Amino acid sequence: MSTAKSSAKQRSPLWRRLLGWLGLAVLGLLIVGLAGFLIAYAVVDIPDPNEDFQAEASFVYYADGRSELGSFAVQDRQLVLLDEVPDHMQQAVIAAEDRTFYANAGIDVKGIVRAAYNNVVGESTQGASTITQQYVKILYLTQDQTYSRKAREGILALKVQREVSKDEILQGYLNTIYFGRGAYGAQAAAAAYFDKDIGEVTVPEAALLATVLNSPGTLDPREGKGAAADALVRYRYVLDGMVETGALSAPQADRFSRRLPKTVAPSQDDELGGPDGFLMAMARAELRTNGFSDADVDAGGLQITTTFSRKAMTAAKQAVRAQKLGRLKQLHIALASVEPGSGKVRAVYGGADYVRSDFNWALAGGQPGSSFKPFALLAALRDGISLTDTFDGNSPYVIEGTGEDVENQGDSGGGSFGFVPLLYATVESINTAYVDLTLSMDNGGQKVIGAAELAGIPKSATNKLAPVPVVALGYAPVPTIDMANAYATFAAGGRRADWHVLETVVDADGETVYTAEDTATRTFSAEIASDVSYALQQVVERGTGTNASTVRCPVAGKTGTATGAQGEVSSSWFVGYTPTLSTAVMYVRGDGNEQLENYLPTFYGGEFPARTFAAYMQGALQDTKCVDFPAPAFVTGTIAPPTSTVTVPTTTTTTTEPPTTTTTEPPTTDPPNPNPPGSQEPSSDGPGGGGGG
Incomplete structure (x- = not known):
């Protein structure tokens, strides 16, 4: 017994030394990380959004790379003041995208840690974006899912948070975020989905608009039964969030959650008329499959060359006629x-x-x-x-x-x-x-x-x-x-x-x-x-x-x-x-x-x-x-x-x-x-x- 105790005493100094070295290493990493953050914070400037933020149409070409098949919509946007947006619309977006918006410092530390863990263990590269971060990304950055872009996004979010009020950030966000159907901003979205002004949308309609933000296009109920089912799940998540933030009572949310509000059919661009519209739809579907979002396609300024032969398509139409x-x-x-x-x-x-x-x-x-x-x-x-x-x-x-x-x-x-x-x-x-x-x-x-x-x-x-x-x-x-x-x-x-x-x-x-x-x-x-x-x-x-x-x-x-x-x-x-x-x-x-x-x-x-x-x-x-x-x-x-x-x-x-x-x-x-x-x-x-x- 005494021999075992003596051995333990002899080993304990080594363990203490290892723990000490580990503590010093962690402290060193924290110091280096803090120093790096302070340097980055000092050197990163906020760009002028009026110069950097510009939506561009994407053009689609036949296989020759020169003959234009069509184009995907440029931004359909109508700016509104925050006072013109109903409070329930504001609260629905907050419930969907950033429930601590008015309390956080512009970044979500817990979300960043969770996303980093998922990325390290092999899950897909994830974001942890607050409304402020999303707004910064829209105005100043690219859509790339990279760590360097995320780091710059976080720094810019902190800076914007210090210089711009929360209401101004929310107003800017509601005027720039993409809702699908070619609609940028809440006013255009209300017209695209419900054929009304944003001031006229009901609570369920507001919750649905907030729903589609998560994945415009794939959560549009008009995209088919699968999309409608997925939208209903997300829609109920938004309503639950509105209860959590105090924007709705539980009985109200329960009543609204039974079904999705009705939407109008998506309007079709004139250039989608005739047989060529099917080619454009197939191109968009394959772009989605290969990781391009609807926002990328409709406002990313892409030059898309397809495999379609103009001569062959002309022959197909003539053969049918x-x-x-x-x-x-x-x-x-x-x-x-x-x-x-x-x-x-x-x-x-x-x-x-x-x-x-x-x-x-x-x-x-x-x-x-x-x-x-x-x-x-x-x-x-x-x-x-x-x-x-x-x-x-x-x-x-x-x-x-x-x-x-x-x-x-x-x-x-x-x-x-x-x-x-x-x-x-x-x-x-x-x-x-x-x-x-x-x-x-x-x-x-x-x-x-x-x-x-x-x-x-x-x-x-x-x-x-x-x-x-x-x-x-x-x-x-x-x-x-x-x-x-x-x-x-x-x-x-x-x-x-x-x-x-x-x-x-x-x-x-x-x-x-x-x-x-x-x-x-x-x-x-x-x-x-x-x-x-x-x-x-x-x-x-x-x-x-x-x-x-x-x-x-x-x-x-x-x-x-x-x-x-x-x-x-x-x-x-x-x-x-x-x-x-x-x-x-x-x-x-x-x-x-x-x-x-x-x-x-x-x-x-x-x-x-x-x-x-x-x-x-x-x-x-x-x-x-x-x-x-x-x-x-x-x-x-x-x-x-x-x-x-x-x-x-x-x-x-x-x-x-x-x-x-x-x-x-x-x-x-x-x-x-x-x-x-x-x-x-x-x-x-x-x-x-x-x-x-």
């Missing part, structure tokens, strides 16, 4: 065009007029029908199946164990084709053969879905698909732009890239602050891609897609006609590409599920969609050099050039044979008949609808 279907008011035509290998979106036609309806059909899409079959073709080639292997093309085809049957239907009434090579099944879009193909592969349905993802169909679309035998018939909706991008992967020889609409962003100082990344990656071999392209070229040359053959350059593509749950034709597609441009065209009616049959003069994908595709590609590729497709590799077999004719059965007998392939047989030297009598565009029902030709 050329169909002369404007009298069909319920008809929606969507077009999306993507550059293979880069993912650059060259053209989007999302609707006739963005101001009239901002629903973008190129982003929404519909059931692709048989235009989904190339992903099953890709899956088959990756699984060792060749273009010469044969599959059951009889109709109806009964899926064993389910009792479900699939039929070939089309222009000439459908029919049976017997056992046909995969190439011929693709050229004539034979539903039953593609169901047989899917069943012939182990986990065939899942392989088709996986192949679609490899090509570029996002999981948000494939998650709606079940790995069923009819998955290749395109029964679940896919965005038009994703179909164009997936076919672009075929055109790029198996290299997939994420589609995007932004190229570069340059700030007001001339610095490039954003450049699109190269996202291209190989997802399947160039040899397999060349075989897919070969098969789809035959579709255009002598199959269901011959209306697309008028393009002066070599074209590969696929038709698609889908039926809804009631067996009615609900969408009509053509998706195709040259080696340099991939394009998807979709026709739908009403909400996207209404019947096209007996509404359009002809409703198959090989008709209006293929014609629209051809008209667009002619214009978009004008004055460009045509590029040939690579020769097919025939990775699992060989096929002679299509020159001869074979007899195809036309009986309607249903086969009872199991799904088969002929991979053990040597490849034929005679090609499948490329253009038999009675070529047609089949369609069939799948879960919740189906697809065909």
Whole structure:
């Protein structure tokens, strides 16, 4: 016992020395920090806000970097005195942004410590801004989330606090802060959200205006159900803050918290009218995704270069007008065009007029029908199946164990084709053969879905698909732009890239602050891609897609006609590409599920969609050099050039044979008949609808 006590006494001087050294180190750091702060406080001057604070419009350009597509709004601001702003509006902003505003020294020490801790442990770089700090940042500083900017912000806030009264700071803040919808300041915000003067806003309206300050745009209830739900959470936080600061009683806050006050619809700038408005909206959405706030976009003086081609957009508008279907008011035509290998979106036609309806059909899409079959073709080639292997093309085809049957239907009434090579099944879009193909592969349905993802169909679309035998018939909706991008992967020889609409962003100082990344990656071999392209070229040359053959350059593509749950034709597609441009065209009616049959003069994908595709590609590729497709590799077999004719059965007998392939047989030297009598565009029902030709 005495020995242990003696050892402890011997160790204690060392511990005391360590504690002493630590204390000296901390004291030294405090002295250095204080000295640094005093020096910084002495040398940092308050700039003249009238010289430094200037909002600038952001301009959006086509891909050439010179042709202007449009501009995002300059500041919409109307200055008001603090006395003109209702007290409940002032208190709502204080509750939302800085509940100790009238008591603090211009900075929030607790908030700074909390933000610093979160940043050190790996959370995103956070601010801890009081109203004074936010006002200083707006007037004198940039929007950068850096420690140096935050330090200067804090020093300036302390200086401003000593020289300007709290009421003056609040008045300046309420006249400069961004509320979304292009509105800067409370007066402009009241007009933008409620079509009234700031002096007329009610308590709930004031609380909602304070709500959107946290994230203008994403907390605007008019931005959709998700935004409205998020806004309600923040709105209740603001009301709770007003109770905390004594601006409201708890019963009042409880009554107001039940629902958001109604807002007016956002006004649309005239330049957003017509199809180009969809391009501007897509550019803004991608800017948000890449960290640019609405304030940056609407007042940051940005120079935004997009991927959109002016020539391609002109061609898209002309191609739609050329169909002369404007009298069909319920008809929606969507077009999306993507550059293979880069993912650059060259053209989007999302609707006739963005101001009239901002629903973008190129982003929404519909059931692709048989235009989904190339992903099953890709899956088959990756699984060792060749273009010469044969599959059951009889109709109806009964899926064993389910009792479900699939039929070939089309222009000439459908029919049976017997056992046909995969190439011929693709050229004539034979539903039953593609169901047989899917069943012939182990986990065939899942392989088709996986192949679609490899090509570029996002999981948000494939998650709606079940790995069923009819998955290749395109029964679940896919965005038009994703179909164009997936076919672009075929055109790029198996290299997939994420589609995007932004190229570069340059700030007001001339610095490039954003450049699109190269996202291209190989997802399947160039040899397999060349075989897919070969098969789809035959579709255009002598199959269901011959209306697309008028393009002066070599074209590969696929038709698609889908039926809804009631067996009615609900969408009509053509998706195709040259080696340099991939394009998807979709026709739908009403909400996207209404019947096209007996509404359009002809409703198959090989008709209006293929014609629209051809008209667009002619214009978009004008004055460009045509590029040939690579020769097919025939990775699992060989096929002679299509020159001869074979007899195809036309009986309607249903086969009872199991799904088969002929991979053990040597490849034929005679090609499948490329253009038999009675070529047609089949369609069939799948879960919740189906697809065909």
